[in-house]
Structures are given as structure tokens and as C-alpha cells.
Amino acid sequence: MRALSMLSPGELAVVEVPEPTGGEGVLLKVEMVGLCGSDLNSYRGNNPMVTYPRIPGHEIAAIVVEGSTLYSPGTRVTVSPYTYCGRCAACMNRRFNACQFNKTFGVQRDGALVEWLRVPEEKLYISANLSLRELCLVEPLTVGFHAVARGRVTAQDAVAVYGCGGVGLGVIAGAAFRGAQTIAIDQDDEKLETARAAGAAHLINTKRDDVTKRLKEITNGEGPDVVIEAIGLPEIFRSAVEQVAFTGRVIYIGYAKQPVAYETKLFVQKELDILGSRNALPEDFHGVIAMLESGMFPVERMISAVVSLDDAPGSIARWAAQPAAVTKIMVHVSA
Numbered sequence: 001m002r003a004l005s006m007l008s009p010g011e012l013a014v015v016e017v018p019e020p021t022g023g024e025g026v027l028l029k030v031e032m033v034g035l036c037g038s039d040l041n042s043y044r045g046n047n048p049m050v051t052y053p054r055i056p057g058h059e060i061a062a063i064v065v066e067g068s069t070l071y072s073p074g075t076r077v078t079v080s081p082y083t084y085c086g087r088c089a090a091c092m093n094r095r096f097n098a099c100q101f102n103k104t105f106g107v108q109r110d111g112a113l114v115e116w117l118r119v120p121e122e123k124l125y126i127s128a129n130l131s132l133r134e135l136c137l138v139e140p141l142t143v144g145f146h147a148v149a150r151g152r153v154t155a156q157d158a159v160a161v162y163g164c165g166g167v168g169l170g171v172i173a174g175a176a177f178r179g180a181q182t183i184a185i186d187q188d189d190e191k192l193e194t195a196r197a198a199g200a201a202h203l204i205n206t207k208r209d210d211v212t213k214r215l216k217e218i219t220n221g222e223g224p225d226v227v228i229e230a231i232g233l234p235e236i237f238r239s240a241v242e243q244v245a246f247t248g249r250v251i252y253i254g255y256a257k258q259p260v261a262y263e264t265k266l267f268v269q270k271e272l273d274i275l276g277s278r279n280a281l282p283e284d285f286h287g288v289i290a291m292l293e294s295g296m297f298p299v300e301r302m303i304s305a306v307v308s309l310d311d312a313p314g315s316i317a318r319w320a321a322q323p324a325a326v327t328k329i330m331v332h333v334s335a
Contacts, residue, residue, distance in 0.1 A: 004113040004312050004331070006054045009045025010320075012313035017055070017114065025118040027065040028077065032306075033112050034059030034136040035316065035329045036166055042106070043316055049107050057111035057331070058104055061135035068121055078135040079112070080123045081105035082279055097146065097279035104279075113309070113331060125285045127293060133306070134292050134299055136330055141288045141297070142280035143253065144170020144230070148178065149284065150277045151226045151251045155179030158219045160243065161200075163230035164191035166328055167253055169302060170288070171228050173198045177291045180226075183218060185211060188324060197298035215243050222246075228277075229253060234260045241266050241274070249273040306330045 003017045020027065039056045041047040058081035064071045071077065084091050084099035091099050105111040125138065144167050153159055159175040161168055164186040175182045176199025183202040184195035192203040204214045215223055223245035229236050232254025240250045241262060250272060267274065291297060304326045307315045312331045319326045 001115040002309060003055050003115070004057070004309055006042060006050075006052055006056060008052045010043065010317075012043065012316055014309055014313070019116050020118040022118070023067065025120050026067040026071075026124060028060075028062035028079070028117045028119060029065050030060065030062045030112055030114060030117050030333045031076075032061040032132045032136050033057040033331050033333060034140065035319075035331065036140055039106060040316070040319060040323065043320055047107065054106065055110040055113055056106040057113035058106045059136050059139045060105075060112045060117075061132040062112075062117065064124075065116075067118075068124070070121060071124065071126060075126055076128075076130070076132070076135060077124045077126050078138045078285075079105075079117075079119055080125070080280070080282070080285060081112070081139060083109075095281075097281050102279070113312070113333065115333060125289060127289050129293050130289065131299075133303060133330060137292065137297075137299060137302065137328075138285060138288050139280070140166045140328075141170035141173060141291075142284040143167050143277075144172070145174040145284040145287050145291075146280040147171050147228050147230070147251045147253050147277035148174035149281075150275050151228060151249045153178050153180050153226055157181070157225040158183065159226040159228065160185060160215055160224040161195075161228050161230060162186075162236050162240070163254070164188070164195040165230065166302065168230035169195060169198050171230055171253075172200050173291060173297050174287070175226075175228075176200070177287070177296065181218075183215065183224065191327065194298060194301045194327070197301055199296065211239070212243055219245065224248065226251065232256055234258050238262060241270075241272065244270070244272065246270045247272070249275065251275045251277050253277050301327075303328050303330060306332055309333055 060079040064075040084096040085101040088100035160183040184200035227240040227244045237260045
């Protein structure tokens with residue numbers, strides 16, 4: 001079968017690989033796969049968890065072919081791309097999303113940019129009402145929904161979100177879906193307008209606005225109840241702690257690429273909850289599907305391009321050259 005392979009950093013090709021064999025799991029016909037920032041980092045050689053060659057792709061829309069006891073052939077599904085060991089401390093606490101030995105499609109193991117894929121049945125999520133494009137968006141949006149759950153966001157909260165890329169939009173949509181007053185922070189006006197369409201009540205452009213001042217104005221001088229960082233910059237890691245309200249919650253999704261120096265007295269003086277957020281749980285998948293089925297999310301605004309498998313190498317190379325111009329590329333595998 002045909003697949004898209006990262007042969008080495010900066011080198012992509014459509015190759016032939018063996019079809020999945022054996023009867024374990026559900027056989028899927030892969031229809032469409034979305035690409036995210038982790039795929040771009042892998043292409044650039046900046047993902048330390050990736051070895052080459054590697055087939056990317058973990059944002060999946062597919063059709064059941066055979067092997068399911070729950071879903072008939074032809075059912076459209078999306079897939080949770082993670083594994084868990086069942087034995088580590090995270091798994092014993094039933095936080096399988098944070099498994100110490102997780103292997104994500106396209107990262108620690110070959111991904112979904114193939115024509116056929118076998119997965120365990122419990123990894124499947126269905127919706128009769130969502131399109132292929134919407135099914136591709138479920139997994140990346142779950143990462144943001146999980147961060148919102150980690151922050152215990154309610155309708156009484158003001159939530160500031162740093163970063164309006166794919167993950168940040170999931171945070172914004174998840175917070176707005178819970179009824180929170182949501183504040184989107186980015187340096188790109190187009191991404192901020194997409195955030196508005198996803199539910200952001202306030203927009204802050206870091207190139208023009210004094211972020212701290214605007215957050216104070218919006219929250220009557222208190223600061224946001226919750227700050228969620230979805231970029232991975234050391235200066236924002238610090239700003240989140242400085243800007244959040246007393247007794248607030250700070251949630252980090254991004255990885256800072258350099259060490260972060262904090263004024264740690266704020267942790268104690270404000271009695272902050274400082275939390276990490278990784279991957280997603282089944283309830284996050286169900287929540288995103290419900291949100292997408294409600295029609296509340298600006299699906300088409302998030303998608304920059306839909307390309308064929310043959311056109312994917314060139315599209316990813318252009319994305320690497322101009323990352324700010326792209327929010328989401330989707331690859332139509334079956335086209």
C-alpha cells in the first residue's frame with residue numbers, strides 16, 4: 001500500500017509499505033489525515049522522540065472495513081492515536097493519557113498516512129453527523145479540551161489562552177463551550193479572528209497591545225482565573241504566573257525549548273495551581289464530538305489546505321518555509 005514517509009529530516013516521499021496483516025483489531029480504510037505542529041517539528045528534525053524513517057499522521061478520519069463487533073463496515077470513525085501500558089503510575093491512577101510509555105501514531109511509532117490501518121476497537125470514536133474534515137479535527141481539539149478540564153474551567157471563569165494555533169483553538173472552543181469568558185492572545189490578526197469565531201469574547205494582539213494591562217481591564221483588575229499556555233515559550237510560561245489572578249490556575253500544554261526562570265514567590269503568595277496537560281482522555285473525545293456536532297466551531301477557517309498524498313511532500317515543505325501562513329493541512333489519502 002502507499003504511504004507518506006519522512007525518510008530523514010526535510011525529506012518526504014510517497015513509498016510502498018506492506019499492508020497490515022493479522023486479524024487483531026479493526027481494519028480501517030484511511031480517508032483523510034490532518035497534520036499538526038508536531039509533524040512539522042518531525043519534518044524539521046526537531047522532535048527528539050522521532051526516529052527515521054517515520055510515517056507521520058495521528059489526526060485521522062477513516063472508514064471501518066472489517067473486524068469490529070460494534071460498528072458495521074462503512075462506518076466513519078476517528079481514532080485515539082495513543083497507547084498505554086496499564087502498569088505505570090499514570091495508568092494505575094487511570095490517567096492513561098499520561099502513560100509513561102505511551103507511543104503516539106507518527107511519533108514513537110508509524111502513523112496513519114497510509115491507505116489501510118489496524119487499530120484496537122476501543123480506540124475508535126464515531127459520529128454519523130460529522131464530515132471527514134470534522135473527524136480529522138477531533139483529536140487535535142481534544143488536546144485543548146483536556147487542558148480546559150485540567151483547569152476545572154466553569155462558566156464563572158475568565159480564561160486567557162496564549163496561542164491560537166490548532167491546539168489553542170481547541171482550548172478556546174472548550175472554554176467557550178463551558179460558558180467561560182474566553183480571551184484569545186496571539187500576534188496574528190487572522191488567527192485571532194478565527195479564535196473569535198471559535199468562541200473568544202476578547203482578542204489581544206501581542207504586537208500592538210499591552211497584554212497585562214488588557215487582561216486587567218477585561219477582568220476588573222483581578223487577572224484571569226485561568227491562564228492556558230499553548231505555544232511553548234519561556235517568557236509566556238513566566239507571564240502566565242504573573243498575570244493569573246490570586247488562587248488562579250495555570251495550565252501548560254506547550255514545551256518550553258529553554259529553561260524557564262520563575263519568581264517563585266508568586267506560586268505561594270497567590271496560592272496557584274500550576275498544572276501540565278498532555279494528550280486527552282475518552283471524555284475529551286466525546287466532548288469535542290458534541291461541540292462539533294453543535295456547529296459551534298469554525299471548521300473551514302481552521303483548514304488552510306486539503307491536498308492529495310502525492311502533493312503532500314511539497315505542501316509540507318512550503319509549510320516549513322512559511323509556518324505562519326498555515327493553520328492546518330489535511331491530506332486526502334484515498335483521493
